[in-house]
Amino acid sequence: MFDQSSRRRKSLKAVNSLSRSAVTILCVVVVNFVLMQMLPGDAAEVLAAESGSGSASTVIQLRQHFGLDRSVLEQFFAYLSNLAQLSLGVSPRFNLPVTELILSRLGNTLLLLLSAMGIALSSGVIAGVVMAANVGRWPDRLLSLLALLLYSVPAFWLGLMAIVFFAVKLEWLPTGGIVTVSQNNQGWDAALDICWHLVLPCLTLASFYVAIFARLTRSAMLEISQQDFVRTARAKGAGPLRVLLVHMLRNALVPVSTVAGMHFGALMGGALVIEVVFSWPGMGQLAMDSVMARDYSVVLGILLLASVLVIIANGLVDALHAWLDPRIAQD
Amino acid sequence: MQTTRSISSESSTWQTGRLILTNPTGLLGSTLLLLMAGAALLASYLYPGDPQSMVAGPLEWPGNDPAEWLGTDVLGRSLGAGLCHGARISLAVGIAAALLSVGIGTLVGALGGFYGGRLDTALGRVTEVFQTMPTFLFVIVMVAIGKPSISTIVISIGLASWPVIARLVRAEFRRLKEADFVASARLQGYSDLRIIAQEILPNALAPVIVTASVLVASAILTESALAFLGMGDPNQVSWGSMIGEGREFLASEWYLCALPGGAIVLTVLGLNLLGDALNDALNPRLRDRP
Numbered sequence: 001m002f003d004q005s006s007r008r009r010k011s012l013k014a015v016n017s018l019s020r021s022a023v024t025i026l027c028v029v030v031v032n033f034v035l036m037q038m039l040p041g042d043a044a045e046v047l048a049a050e051s052g053s054g055s056a057s058t059v060i061q062l063r064q065h066f067g068l069d070r071s072v073l074e075q076f077f078a079y080l081s082n083l084a085q086l087s088l089g090v091s092p093r094f095n096l097p098v099t100e101l102i103l104s105r106l107g108n109t110l111l112l113l114l115s116a117m118g119i120a121l122s123s124g125v126i127a128g129v130v131m132a133a134n135v136g137r138w139p140d141r142l143l144s145l146l147a148l149l150l151y152s153v154p155a156f157w158l159g160l161m162a163i164v165f166f167a168v169k170l171e172w173l174p175t176g177g178i179v180t181v182s183q184n185n186q187g188w189d190a191a192l193d194i195c196w197h198l199v200l201p202c203l204t205l206a207s208f209y210v211a212i213f214a215r216l217t218r219s220a221m222l223e224i225s226q227q228d229f230v231r232t233a234r235a236k237g238a239g240p241l242r243v244l245l246v247h248m249l250r251n252a253l254v255p256v257s258t259v260a261g262m263h264f265g266a267l268m269g270g271a272l273v274i275e276v277v278f279s280w281p282g283m284g285q286l287a288m289d290s291v292m293a294r295d296y297s298v299v300l301g302i303l304l305l306a307s308v309l310v311i312i313a314n315g316l317v318d319a320l321h322a323w324l325d326p327r328i329a330q331d
Numbered sequence: 332m333q334t335t336r337s338i339s340s341e342s343s344t345w346q347t348g349r350l351i352l353t354n355p356t357g358l359l360g361s362t363l364l365l366l367m368a369g370a371a372l373l374a375s376y377l378y379p380g381d382p383q384s385m386v387a388g389p390l391e392w393p394g395n396d397p398a399e400w401l402g403t404d405v406l407g408r409s410l411g412a413g414l415c416h417g418a419r420i421s422l423a424v425g426i427a428a429a430l431l432s433v434g435i436g437t438l439v440g441a442l443g444g445f446y447g448g449r450l451d452t453a454l455g456r457v458t459e460v461f462q463t464m465p466t467f468l469f470v471i472v473m474v475a476i477g478k479p480s481i482s483t484i485v486i487s488i489g490l491a492s493w494p495v496i497a498r499l500v501r502a503e504f505r506r507l508k509e510a511d512f513v514a515s516a517r518l519q520g521y522s523d524l525r526i527i528a529q530e531i532l533p534n535a536l537a538p539v540i541v542t543a544s545v546l547v548a549s550a551i552l553t554e555s556a557l558a559f560l561g562m563g564d565p566n567q568v569s570w571g572s573m574i575g576e577g578r579e580f581l582a583s584e585w586y587l588c589a590l591p592g593g594a595i596v597l598t599v600l601g602l603n604l605l606g607d608a609l610n611d612a613l614n615p616r617l618r619d620r621p
Contacts, residue, residue: 020459027460038476148607152600154552156559157574157592164585262462269467273556287468288560291475299472306465 017318021311028307029083032300033076039296088301093293098301102283106305108178109282111194113271115202120209121260125253127210128217133244135222143214151211155270159204159277166200173200176279201278205270209263216259220252254324261317265310350612357608363601367594371418378412382568386412393586404577404587414594417570421551421598424485428550431489433543436496441527441535443497444504454497462494470553474562481564484557488550499542503535510534537613544606548599555595570595 070078082089088098127147131140167175174180178197185193224230225248233247234240272284279285283302290298351357374382386409393402393410401411443454461469473487507513508531516530557563558571559578570591577587 023456024459024463027456028464031460031464035472035476148603149596149600152548152603153596154555154592154599156556157588157595160574160578160581160588161585161592164581164588168582265463265465266467268465272467272471273560276560287471291471291562294475296472296475299475303464303468303472306468307463310463310465 017315021315024311025308028304029080032304033079036079036296036300037072088304089297091290091295091298093290093295093298098297101286101298102301102305105281105283105286108280109268109271109275109284111198112201112205112275112280112282113267115198116205116271117209117260117264117267119202120206121213121256123206124210124213125217125249125256127214128252128256129221129244129249131214131218132221132225135218140218144218147211147214149211150207151215153207155204155208156273156277158207159200159274162200162204163277173197176277178281197278197280201274201280204277205267205274208270209267212259212263213256217252217256220255221248224248224251250324254321257317257320257324261314264313265306268306268309347609347612351605351608354608354611356604357612360601360604360606360608363597364605367418367422367598367601370415371422374412374415374419378409378415380412382412382416383408392584393590401590402586404573410573410587410590413568413573414570414591416568417573417591418594418598420481420564420567420569421554421595424481424488424554425547425551425602427485428488428492428554429543429546431485432493432546432550433496433539434493435489436493437500437532437539439493440497440500440502441504441532444501445508445523445527445531447505451501455501458494458497461491464491466491467553467556470557471560471562474557479562479564481567484554484564488553492546492549492553495542495546496539499538500535503538504531507531507534541606541610541613544602544609548602548606551595551599551602 086099088102090096091098091101094101127143131143134140163175166173174197176197179185179190179193180197183189183193221244230243230247233243238247268284271282272287274280275282275284276288283305287299287302290296290302352361370377386403389403389406391403401409401414403409404413439454439458443451443458469491470484470487473490474483477483477487504527513526513530516526521530554563554569555571555574558569559575561572561575563569563572573591574588577584577591580587
């Protein structure tokens with residue numbers, strides 16, 4: 001009986017949060033459409049200019065063809081129905097469907113993002129635990145200083161300096177790109193080659209977030225260390241390491257994962273610059289190429305997809321919270 | 332009652348200032364920021380004329396030429412002049428964008444937190460939408476749509492980064508509107524506007540000030556990344572644009588990127604140190620901790 005009602009409450013909560021996400025996505029779509037309407041010149045003018053036959057009558061014909069002469073509301077519903085079919089239009093510059101263009105770069109960006117997030121979370125949490133366990137002593141002071149420094153360095157500049165040091169002077173790592181073009185590797189060699197190219201961009205992108213997660217884990221651990229259940233765990237004879245890792249860290253991971261979800265969008269913005277610095281062929285580089293070519297449909301498509309990714313990341317964080325702290329799922 | 336409050340708030344400002352300057356973190360942060368502000372203010376005195384004009388031979392390493400001791404770039408432009416004039420752009424963009432964010436965020440957060448109900452739900456939705464769109468991508472789209480100028484950049488960064496403040500102010504207002512002093516202000520028949528602006532807001536300001544210093548830092552980082560990508564104001568020298576132009580000669584003339592990057596690091600570090608010190612000084616719960 002109790003179990004059934006709690007299950008119903010859970011599924012109601014899931015439906016609630018799904019509908020919230022749907023509304024948020026719809027709002028992002030509206031913002032996207034408004035931004036598109038604010039663009040200087042419409043697609044007809046761009047296309048006419050590209051084809052070189054920019055007479056007034058061709059522009060009018062093109063407008064009719066693309067439905068740009070219809071009312072804003074009609075255009076909005078046309079945009080929505082296109083979106084429902086996962087179509088974001090055609091890029092005049094590449095002459096390819098925008099969705100296809102973006103999806104072809106998505107894998108590379110996700111590889112960079114997820115590996116950077118993984119490194120930032122793991123090393124940040126470890127550093128934070130070490131700092132909290134040694135609070136006020138030299139490991140805490142040293143790591144705090146390091147975190148503050150990493151927190152203040154622009155990632156793209158750190159990337160450039162890493163290229164100078166590790167790629168140019170020491171020649172340990174490649175300066176950029178995702179594969180060694182001259183080698184034409186297959187199978188494991190190709191995978192290893194990609195990993196080799198991933199090292200510098202991934203560490204550079206992670207640097208800022210290592211600092212964030214380290215500072216946050218430290219303060220969360222310190223706050224938790226004063227709570228009753230920690231004293232209880234010590235009193236019943238749990239060893240210091242067990243109290244630190246099992247009792248305290250599990251609870252500290254709730255705020256840490258919340259912040260990780262909140263920063264996922266910022267991480268994507270950071271990836272854009274890092275992709276340009278390291279010539280990493282991902283969505284960020286595509287976005288910058290499109291901005292420079294004034295090919296806005298691609299940029300807006302990337303903004304939309306990135307927002308969807310942020311919502312997915314936050315959904316995953318919610319699921320993680322329910323697992324870390326079952327009380328959260330009950331609320 | 333009015334006078335006692337203004338006196339006590341003045342003395343607490345002094346106390347906060349003293350707490351910051353006696354704290355090594357706050358002292359170092361303030362020193363770094365004063366240095367940068369000095370460079371920005373003295374830019375036209377130290378390096379009169381256009382920082383984009385040629386003053387010496389190209390690609391002089393720092394220390395080679397005593398007149399241009401910070402070196403020159405590929406067009407013979409002075410790096411020292413670029414750094415000083417760039418300090419103006421970075422600080423101006425950082426402060427203006429942060430002020431805009433604080434303004435929008437305070438308005439949205441105060442209204443939502445004070446009135447609650449449907450208005451709060453609606454404003455919360457808007458906040459969530461702006462938080463969902465990746466800030467930097469949103470800024471890039473807005474700068475690409477407008478023309479790349481300092482004012483477009485300030486407005487774009489300000490419009491993209493207010494949700495942090497809105498959430499903070501909303502939480503403070505929800506907490507404080509139940510407080511006794513607000514109830515007594517209501518009994519005295521004060522208007523909503525007066526309660527919001529004169530009673531609750533001054534008490535909600537401490538965390539906003541701390542976050543604002545972090546917002547200035549992140550606006551400076553955003554502006555430098557934009558300029559690095561070639562989307563800055565083409566008529567102004569900025570630290571980011573200097574790094575972007577120096578990137579072509581990265582392998583041999585790396586000082587072209589290293590120096591402006593170092594200036595960004597020192598400025599942002601100064602702001603973050605100051606933010607930490609402000610947090611210690613304004614957050615009484617943590618003040619007495621070892």
